[in-house]
Amino acid sequence: MKDGLAALALLARGLAGIDVEVQTLPGARAVLTGRKLLLPESAGGPGLRRAMVAHAVAHLRHSRAARPAHTLGPMGIAIVSAIEDARVERLLCRDFPGLHGWFAASLPPAPDLLDLGFAALVSRMDRLLLLPASQDDNHWVNKARRLFDETAANAGLEDYDAFRAIASVLANDLGQMRVRFEPRDYTVPAPWRDDNSYLWDFGEADVPPDEAIALQQAGARPPPPSDAGDASPLEAGSDMELGRYTYPEWDRKLERLRPDWCTVIEKLPTWQGLSPAREEAALNRERIQPLALPRARHLDRTHRLRRQWEGDDIDLNAAIEVLVDRRLRLRPDARLFMRAGKGPRPSSVLVLLDLSASANDPGANAASLLDIEKQAALLLAASNARGIDRLAIHGFSSNTRAEVYYYRLLESGRPLDAPARAMIGAVRGRYSTRMGAALRHAAALMRDEPPGQRAVLLVTDGAPSDIDVHDPRYLIEDARQAVAEAREAGVRAACIAVDGAADAYVRRIFGWRNYCIADDARSLPARLARMSARLAAAH
Secondary structure (H helix, E strand, O other), rough: OHHHHHHHHHHHHHEEEEEEEEEEEOOOOOEEEEOOEEEEEEOHHHHHHHHHHHHHHHHHHHOOOOOOOOOOOOHHHHHHHHHHHHHHHHHHHOOOHHHHHHHHOOOOOOOOOOOOOHHHHHHHHHHHOOOOOOOOOHHHHHHHHHHHHHHHHOOOOOOHHHHHHHHHHHHHHHHHOOOOOOHHHOOOOOOOOOOOOOHHHHHOOOOOOOOOOHHHHHHHHOOOOOOHHHOOOOOOOEEEEEEEEEEEEOOOOOOEEEEEEEEEEEEEEEOOOOOOOOHHHHHHHHOOOOOOOOOOOOOOOOOEEEOOOOOOEEEEHHHHHHHHHHHOOOOOOOOOEEEEEEEOOOOEEEEEEEHHHHHOOOOOOOOOOOHHHHHHHHHHHHOOOOOOOOOEEEEEEEOOOOOOOEEEOOOOOOOOHHHHHHHHHHHHOOOOOOOHHHHOOOOEEEEOOOOOOEEEEEEEEEOOOOOOOOOOOHHHHHHHHHHHHHHHHHOOEEEOOOOOOOOHHHHHHHHOOOOEOOOHHHHHHHHHHHHHHHHOOOO
């Protein structure tokens, strides 16, 4: 064995151009530390040991050691490490083409295609990046190869930052797909690769490395102890189900509605059952001052009603907007007439909050968008919504087309009492944003409101998305169709997007008059107040 280690050390020196000490250690994973390579005693045959040495040399030649890891979570570290492994191996094979066969010969058997766990997806990605002729039917795996090859062609294999960026994209996708990652159980799938501890500096990590992937273990932290009295509400799966409703969904490629395609599940949030003491605590946390709302313009005496389906005169403003819509290739509003009318017109506004997981991300001022959404909704309801006769606050999130969760946090016409405050204050963000199904359900609820101004105002932080849809335009077109269906039913749909890059998709969905963009989330309460009053006063 000693002679074998000496030969491997000579191999490392020949490839790296520097002295590399090769030793053995108990365990199942190689460890590279400085210029010392520790090979597991149980390593396979000579071919696998040569591949381990070649991989370590690739890091010594092309990786920078001990990069700070505090900016990444455990899953992010694992994906960045896997992309870095592939990058340096490809650089080494460019210099020594014969080494590619060493890595290819050490590949483990292909994982079961039905296995969508984290380790299986990374193993499938490794295979596609190492064997260009291999194929895979998984969208994420194919996206990884496409981004890797495009970055290699455009930025070059030497550009670490470019590959770090695509690794962040891939890690974010896995988070959106809600792929479960257990740092303590994860081991790098490729048997010739080391534990990646050479790449990272974990600072004051308090979990020692072992034969499993050391970097993930160092990045993991046990949950802090919690007081039973401060237990968080139960997860969405334990919410009480109130009813299920099926809705169609627009298929942009087939250009038709798929009937009964999405299931909207109305649920009673677990936080409705909070104890009185906890309700009071939630109320105190969300204590707010009334907001000065703009006064909506109601009809209180004889008035010319504009934008009517029929009437005794043409509404010139509406006619001009039809011409503008036709130039923009948008569907024009066919209400071109005006007629005499009198008396007040009741207004009903439903504020629909995006409760997807992305709303939990902290903003520039450390407050998450979800916190600001809740504050804005409470401000609007506590201010008695001057000009709005009936105000409702609902929320939604989705976990594929089979589970679009819908929460009725404040019913239309109900006062903002302590339980409603506690319910809104305790709501959490989960899952994804299947916007079309939620808009259809909200519009169906609004049809039961008294005749008059009926509107749904959506507050979101991004384009519609879900884990079972990979075409970025698919859900945008479906949401656009849902808005058109609501308009035909007499319900106006509008949107406030807390996303500086939202103009393209919100204009496509809601039309150019029915949205506004809040670049700063802190402006959301004021924008929500103005937009709600405008919708209530529209005529």
